[in-house]
Amino acid sequence: MLKREGFTYNKPHKKFPSDAEIVFYKSEKELLTETFRLMWKYPIIITFNGDNFDLNYMFHRANKLKINRDLNPIHVKRGFGILSKAECDLRKGIHIDLFTFFFNRSISGYAFGGAYESSSLNAISDALLGKEKYHHDEEIHEMEYNILSWYNLKDSLLTLELTKFNSSLVWNLIILLCRITKMPIHEMVRRQISTWIQNLFYFEHRRRGFLIPRRAEISELKKGGFKKSVIEGKGFAGAYVVPPVPGIHYDVVVMDFSSLYPSIIKESNLSYETVLCPHPDCEDNLLKGTPYHTCTHKMGIFAYVVGFFRDIRVKYFKPKSGDKNLSEKQRSYYNTIQQALKVFINGSYGVFGSLNFPLFCLPVAESTTAIGQYSIKQTIKKSEEIDVKVLYGDTDSVFLLNPTKTQMQKLSKWSKDELDLDLEEEKTYQFLALSERKKNYVGIYKDTKYVDIKGLVAKKKNTPEFIKKTFSDLLEILKNVTNNDEFSKAKSEIIEIVKENFRKIGKADTFSLEDYTINISMQKNLKDYTKVVPQHVRAAMELKNATGKEYQKGETISFVKTKGPIGAKAIELAKLQDIDPKKYKELLKSALEQVLDALGISFDEIKGIKKMDAFF
């Protein structure tokens, strides 16, 4: 039994480490002073809380509690106040906010392959460590102190472990990215990929003794704009999507160009200074699919850096990462380097195509995608010449109907010779259902039987769970289909499932409130919806009026569709009887139509359609 300053403390939480000790301080001031003492002592402080919240808060409280300024290890650079996102760092030592690092889209997407869905400590720990935060049912302010201290300690342990796991992968990655970008840790972890690449390129200019051009100097000299984007308001035309051949297909091989855009940038010598260069003798060196030419005298700085990164990754670091002669630790380190390089290789096109990038050059961005379009279109042409049917393709891929090994080799060789691009076999579908819709299909891998769903409504996170369930039931049946006979058999089972689920909507003891829940994120704050107010925003507004809880930009609101003028109700307020069955039947119908379309089943074909119509 521990006793301190009026708190009775029965026993440490059962998971509390035996060598750890809980210390109670007399006051917040005493606690903060002790925390500051420790912060001065350690060279690196790692936290997990966005917007420097921890440092901001401590700085703010220290002022309030009149702690001697000399004792405060925190330096606030810009802004003041805990809600103002003031920028903080340490007067001595380095502060790393892991949240900002993991939240970075390039880190989550390229370095961790989208392993975690949200950037919360719980989601990331779960995905990368297989561990979760301490689960609690009670509110934090209601927790007993022994539980609360374990909760806090567990958070700290997870944060530390996130930097140490897998031979310190994250820590190594941070140091590598700093070395590549020539940025200090504090800056690097807080900036996005555009700043990383900008800094890297400025360094390369200085190293060569080049003047760094101003944005206007590039844009005035090289105007571009030869082809408009198909979407209004976009800066330039993007990729080509092959119109799909609707229907059921068996044994479909997908071949794709490995890192298409970086390869194009390197092979076509694309850079702001080489595209539309002033040399008269370069004017004949036209870029395929564009009205532009590129330089034959010098290698462009974009092409050089992107090409160099791509080459050392593919030819040196990737093979090293799998070299059995090296120790586990060495391989893992090479793998980290390889992943760090991937961040820059994959991010380069997006940055070069961004109007905000200081070295933005429209003809470079256009050429990258136009050469991509040219490449995929030529590949389709070539495939047809050697009698391989192309069923679909998107940006850098072609879906080939049952090609022979020889045909595939022929196509690969042709691509290398004619386009300077590596076209490789990626995967084979034993079964592929295409509809008329682009970016929408269901395929089943030949080897692993993995069901690959792309684009379908049933996969989207804003689709209610009961529709997803109906869908997965349907897919279970499709899994074993390898030919048309089996398909006809599957068809009647599918029709049964569809009918069954329609009957269940709105009936008692079938689906729960959670099954009907729709999750939609708010891309703006409530007050910024001025043109139209979508249903999820109306639900959020109603919730704010009723309970005071306000959803912020970027947060996801959960609601159900209801009868009445608002048409939606936040899950916090909703009851099962509030739902509008009619709307949900329409949702299920349109979601299923997408896949039934591809399977060649029309909705009328489903027996009892007359009966179902009665529900509408």
Add this chain to the structure above:
DNA sequence: CTGTTCCTGCTTTAT
């Protein structure tokens, strides 16, 4: 007045 078509805004995905 009523039902349909078209357009715009918004969200989410594919690459």
Add this chain to the structure above:
DNA sequence: GTATAAAGCAGGAACAGA
């Protein structure tokens, strides 16, 4: 504050026919 292409829903304006 890395890109464009494309889908689909919701809601309202425009339109057609009574």
